[in-house]
Amino acid sequence: xxxxxxxxxxGFERYMPKDYVDLVKYGQFxxxxxxxxxxxxxxxxxxxxxxxxxxxxxxxxxxxxxxxxPEDTIVIGTAGCARLALSQAAVPFVYGNYGDTxxxxxxxxxxxxxxxxxxxxxxxxxxxxxxxxxIGFGMTMHSWFRREKFTTxxxxxxxxxxxxxxxxxxxxxxxQLKMAPKGKQFDKINAVELAKVAGxxxxxxxxxxxxxxxxxxxxxxxxxxxxxxxxxxxxxTSCNIExxxxxxxxxxxxxxxxxxxxAFYEWMTDEVREYxxxxxxxxxEVKA
Amino acid sequence: MPEQRVVDADYLLLEAPRERxxxxxxxxxxxxxxxxxxxxxxxxxxxxxxxxMHLVGDLWAQGYLRDYYRAEEExxxxxxxxxxxxxxxxxxxxTSGPGLLRxxxxxxxxxxxxxxxxxxxxxxxxxxxxxxxxxNVEIAYLLNCGIIVLHAENQQDVFDFTLAxxxxxxxxxxxxxxxxxxxxxxxxxxxxxxxxxxxxxKLPPRDPYKAPVPPTDCEIPPARIQRDAxxxxxxxxxxxxxxxxxxxxxxxxxxxxxxxxxxLGGPIEVVNPDAEVFIVASGCAAxxxxxxxxxxxxxxxxxxxVKVKSIRPFPEKEIRQVLSKAKAxxxxxxxxxxxxxxxxKACIPDNDxxxxxxxxxxxxxxxxxxxxxxxxxxxxxxxEKKVVV
Ligand SMILES: Cc1ncc(C[n+]2csc(CCOP(=O)(O)OP(=O)(O)O)c2C)c(N)n1
Ligand code: SF4
Ligand SMILES: [Mg+2]
Numbered sequence: 001x002x003x004x005x006x007x008x009x010x011g012f013e014r015y016m017p018k019d020y021v022d023l024v025k026y027g028q029f030x031x032x033x034x035x036x037x038x039x040x041x042x043x044x045x046x047x048x049x050x051x052x053x054x055x056x057x058x059x060x061x062x063x064x065x066x067x068x069x070p071e072d073t074i075v076i077g078t079a080g081c082a083r084l085a086l087s088q089a090a091v092p093f094v095y096g097n098y099g100d101t102x103x104x105x106x107x108x109x110x111x112x113x114x115x116x117x118x119x120x121x122x123x124x125x126x127x128x129x130x131x132x133x134x135i136g137f138g139m140t141m142h143s144w145f146r147r148e149k150f151t152t153x154x155x156x157x158x159x160x161x162x163x164x165x166x167x168x169x170x171x172x173x174x175x176q177l178k179m180a181p182k183g184k185q186f187d188k189i190n191a192v193e194l195a196k197v198a199g200x201x202x203x204x205x206x207x208x209x210x211x212x213x214x215x216x217x218x219x220x221x222x223x224x225x226x227x228x229x230x231x232x233x234x235x236x237t238s239c240n241i242e243x244x245x246x247x248x249x250x251x252x253x254x255x256x257x258x259x260x261x262x263a264f265y266e267w268m269t270d271e272v273r274e275y276x277x278x279x280x281x282x283x284x285e286v287k288a
Numbered sequence: 289m290p291e292q293r294v295v296d297a298d299y300l301l302l303e304a305p306r307e308r309x310x311x312x313x314x315x316x317x318x319x320x321x322x323x324x325x326x327x328x329x330x331x332x333x334x335x336x337x338x339x340x341m342h343l344v345g346d347l348w349a350q351g352y353l354r355d356y357y358r359a360e361e362e363x364x365x366x367x368x369x370x371x372x373x374x375x376x377x378x379x380x381x382x383t384s385g386p387g388l389l390r391x392x393x394x395x396x397x398x399x400x401x402x403x404x405x406x407x408x409x410x411x412x413x414x415x416x417x418x419x420x421x422x423x424n425v426e427i428a429y430l431l432n433c434g435i436i437v438l439h440a441e442n443q444q445d446v447f448d449f450t451l452a453x454x455x456x457x458x459x460x461x462x463x464x465x466x467x468x469x470x471x472x473x474x475x476x477x478x479x480x481x482x483x484x485x486x487x488x489x490k491l492p493p494r495d496p497y498k499a500p501v502p503p504t505d506c507e508i509p510p511a512r513i514q515r516d517a518x519x520x521x522x523x524x525x526x527x528x529x530x531x532x533x534x535x536x537x538x539x540x541x542x543x544x545x546x547x548x549x550x551x552l553g554g555p556i557e558v559v560n561p562d563a564e565v566f567i568v569a570s571g572c573a574a575x576x577x578x579x580x581x582x583x584x585x586x587x588x589x590x591x592x593x594v595k596v597k598s599i600r601p602f603p604e605k606e607i608r609q610v611l612s613k614a615k616a617x618x619x620x621x622x623x624x625x626x627x628x629x630x631x632x633k634a635c636i637p638d639n640d641x642x643x644x645x646x647x648x649x650x651x652x653x654x655x656x657x658x659x660x661x662x663x664x665x666x667x668x669x670x671x672e673k674k675v676v677v
Binding site: 007019020023074106146 | 354361393401504509513
């Protein structure tokens, strides 16, 4: 329905909650905001109970600011720290059971396609490393094999944060965590390569050091999913609690990991590349 | 595929002309789906369910459904059903035994999410050692989910319960899923006569806005505002909201009863209401119970049958009333735990008159003779056992 559903009926401004009026007046609906202007518009998520300095929380703020079409976006999450913020945003949020995200998103996207064949409805999964690559692995992979047209974003803190710091498949080898008292015995799973092999049309990996680039990556992943097929972003979002990273050092840590194993990486099919070149050329023409 | 026209749900269920066909239970379920204007069906193979979802797949290929796919496994299938129903679609799936248990975490959350849908449960042994035969112990696992549970005796019930299931499930004051259970093989793979509504008539499409909980489709104003989600900060709020919500789920379950009366003629069927001794049975066991009533009549014994069609909501009041004067109650079942006997015992005051059994399990047939043995014993009749070697 787009903006129609956001707009306040004339005469009702006085009766709507302030939060709502602000979202309509100063928010992101119907316009593209620049993430570097965070704080100068009404954000889709402002309040959340995540830990101070949690980089996952920061990533989620940037994620919402980057949405190309927030008035027609549905976010799917699952058990894990991310849902603490996702469930409080001004964007419809679905929470089912732990690890079910990519199956729920498959059903939801198909239903929306049946019901609104001519409208854009973006479906985006944001879930933890445990949710997507351990418990939900089969559903994650199969949504990609089936070429379901939605975006999957893994907020990888390399641990089960929400349950108090257990090892996940994405924890680096050797790291001592709960349920890995002798250190993790096997390598961090290569999610990016799995996504490519499984049929994602756009795959990116990043550490959240550069908000503009995060926003661009998210926007690209969502646009490519709309038209071509599954897309995947693997984001390093450190857990400062379980990895004992002092709050004032989280960015330093992200920069360090970016140099080690989270260098920005972007891969896409030729078809998707041509599409971006096309639309990016068009926006430049508009600007010129 | 014939052109189908939408007709009023009450007309289709209660008045439309019917044509008699000799078909299997699996066909009966698919024929109901054909007339139910289903948007999407999601399948995962398991014997004895597979036949149903093959047929439903063919319906999609012919154009009766808008979408269909074979999922990765049952947890994925049932989660995707949740997504599709949230997106406003009318959805169907079916499974059996181990498949039901694998999907159960998702299925058990459907009522709490207020998701109307129909799930076929074509029973099969669960637990070791392996068997694929029609034991119905899996229904016991469904009883505490909040979902509506109907148990079909034969192919006709399968058709009627499935078609009505969509209508009942989507009633605004119900809005929880309906499981249509029947015994695998005995019903799914055997033929019986089914009176069916015309092939060229179908239910109206689902209207997802006629709902106590709206669909997640970004179409209904106002837009969502930032909120303090219930489970986040305060345990007290999360207890409270969960409690209130679950009360509402179970109230919805009870509110379905009036529609079970309207569309299925009530939650029970009583044969010989003035009987001295009753057999209470559901599903296939009810068919055997019917035979036992006939045998008993031939021998001049006053035996009746209470067939229980709806296991959730459970017809406590109705059963209490019918059994109030009964001398004894015999409950034959196709499972080892005796879930129906427990339900009946829990709702009548003088439950020492309940004889739990006979029970067969592992998917065995339930010979009428086993029920007759119980009948003879409550009437104090001693029969010599003939052992045929
Ligand atoms: C079926 C099921 N199993 C286990 C859990 C417990 N659980 C909740 S969150 C979580 C771990 C979350 O880890 P991850 O997905 O990496 O997210 P994070 O909290 O680290 O962001 C687990 C195991 C659950 N809710 N449901
Ligand atoms: S436990 Fe870790 S991931 Fe979770 S909110 Fe706290 S810092 Fe963030
Ligand atoms: Mg994690």
